[in-house]
Amino acid sequence: MGKQQIQSLRGMYDLLPEQTVDYDYILAAFRSVARSAGYGRIETPLLEDKALFERGVGADTDAVSKEMYAFTDRSDNGVALRPEFTAGIVRAFIEHGMNSQPQPVKLYSYGPLFRYDRPQAGRQRQFNQVNVEVIGEAAPSIDAQVIVLALRFFRRINLTNVTLQLNSIGDAACRGKYRTALIEYFKVNAKKLAAVDRERYENNPLRVLDSKEASSQSVLADAPQTLNYLCDACQAHFSGVLEYLDDLGVAYELNPLLVRGLDYYTRTVFEFYGEREGSQSALGGGGRYDALVERLGGQPTPAIGFALGLERMLLEIDEAGAKAVQPDDKRVYVASLGEPARLAAFRLIEQLLDGSVGALGAVDRDGIGSQLARADKLGVPLAIIIGQKEVREETVILRDMASGAQEILPLNGIVAELRSRFGIV
Numbered sequence: 273m274g275k276q277q278i279q280s281l282r283g284m285y286d287l288l289p290e291q292t293v294d295y296d297y298i299l300a301a302f303r304s305v306a307r308s309a310g311y312g313r314i315e316t317p318l319l320e321d322k323a324l325f326e327r328g329v330g331a332d333t334d335a336v337s338k339e340m341y342a343f344t345d346r347s348d349n350g351v352a353l354r355p356e357f358t359a360g361i362v363r364a365f366i367e368h369g370m371n372s373q374p375q376p377v378k379l380y381s382y383g384p385l386f387r388y389d390r391p392q393a394g395r396q397r398q399f400n401q402v403n404v405e406v407i408g409e410a411a412p413s414i415d416a417q418v419i420v421l422a423l424r425f426f427r428r429i430n431l432t433n434v435t436l437q438l439n440s441i442g443d444a445a446c447r448g449k450y451r452t453a454l455i456e457y458f459k460v461n462a463k464k465l466a467a468v469d470r471e472r473y474e475n476n477p478l479r480v481l482d483s484k485e486a487s488s489q490s491v492l493a494d495a496p497q498t499l500n501y502l503c504d505a506c507q508a509h510f511s512g513v514l515e516y517l518d519d520l521g522v523a524y525e526l527n528p529l530l531v532r533g534l535d536y537y538t539r540t541v542f543e544f545y546g547e548r549e550g551s552q553s554a555l556g557g558g559g560r561y562d563a564l565v566e567r568l569g570g571q572p573t574p575a576i577g578f579a580l581g582l583e584r585m586l587l588e589i590d591e592a593g594a595k596a597v598q599p600d601d602k603r604v605y606v607a608s609l610g611e612p613a614r615l616a617a618f619r620l621i622e623q624l625l626d627g628s629v630g631a632l633g634a635v636d637r638d639g640i641g642s643q644l645a646r647a648d649k650l651g652v653p654l655a656i657i658i659g660q661k662e663v664r665e666e667t668v669i670l671r672d673m674a675s676g677a678q679e680i681l682p683l684n685g686i687v688a689e690l691r692s693r694f695g696i697v
């Protein structure tokens with residue numbers, strides 16, 4: 273009897289070569305967009321002190337209280353796999369004294385995060401985000417710049433139909449008044465709230481605004497709105513953000529119920545949605561977190577950032593029929609026929625690769641027909657065919673896979689020729 277097969281854990285997936293093509297393209301686009309705007313890459317550990325997330329993200333949030341992969345290590349320290357980037361990056365900012373660098377400090381990151389949630393389309397237990405943080409600047413122009421960076425990135429990966437939702441949830445000065453009004457309103461309407469929301473509104477009324485419970489929706493529709501409770505400073509900040517966005521002609525929807533699921537946010541919060549329907553449709557989101565650096569032991573330092581879900585973007589690219597990348601457009605398939613050609617093809621593949629031209633081919637088998645069929649399947653635009661005649665005459669046949677047109681070119685110089693056709697400089 274064979275051994276029982278071990279499988280990947282629930283909610284954790286392999287990314288296979290056909291998926292990593294778009295994945296890598298998304299990362300490359302993100303790096304390029306972030307770097308040109310002056311962001312530097314930071315990489316923080318996957319594993320952190322559990323208290324960092326309890327204090328940073330909030331012990332009451334779903335991400336920490338219900339979904340965190342937390343355990344004690346072999347020295348009995350409470351540790352956790354990071355459920356998000358922001359808390360770790362702020363920890364690093366403080367730990368490395370980055371407040372003495374020119375402000376703001378602009379940082380980008382990408383990589384895996386872990387949340388023990390119920391897996392479904394667009395929701396995994398190990399998932400990836402691309403993330404940016406701007407730490408050390410309070411001006412509303414920064415909020416607009418950060419939001420516009422995300423929109424530029426979406427355009428770069430051909431996601432052109434992304435909706436931006438915006439809200440301001442105020443700060444410590446105005447949040448209290450709003451909370452009180454909200455609790456009062458939920459108390460009056462408690463009977464109409466779903467049971468879970470009825471239980472949590474006293475402690476966490478803002479979380480109820482984010483409720484997905486059907487029965488709570490009618491109550492939410494008429495709930496007090498944060499924008500009506502903003503203090504003058506928060507009001508002025510939000511108006512500033514909108515003015516900058518308007519100036520650039522950025523379309524947005526004001527969503528008074530948008531509060532986000534993590535506790536550190538202040539003032540501006542935003543989310544991005546694609547065309548995909550369903551509860552897991554947010555491509556990403558973020559906002560200001562002006563009190564977090566101080567809460568984690570640093571000097572008071574304003575900050576803002578966002579994270580976008582990589583798997584959600586991959587789903588969205590499929591949904592929108594968008595093509596993130598044409599991955600195979602700079603590769604040539606080398607096919608050979610007969611014994612002397614086999615060695616010539618073998619050598620040519622390596623010469624092409626040395627010359628930075630993508631090249632592949634199976635030199636040891638198959639007739640020419642099945643080799644070209646394989647080239648077609650791999651989606652390469654060009655094939656080189658070498659037979660006995662070509663070996664003798666020191667030429668190759670270059671075949672355009674789409675049209676079938678063939679030309680004969682000298683073997684000597686084919687690497688340079690392909691480099692120039694593929695625009696490799």
Ligand code: HAM
Nearest residue numbers: 356358394395396399554555556558577578579581584
């Ligand atoms: P978040 O809204 O918790 O924000 O996550 C951002 C995005 O990550 C989500 O919109 C979604 O696309 C993706 N995501 C979250 N959980 C999962 C999951 N279980 N499976 C697949 N994708 C998921 C944050 O994480 C904040 N740290 C963003 C931020 C940065 N705010 C300020 N700076």
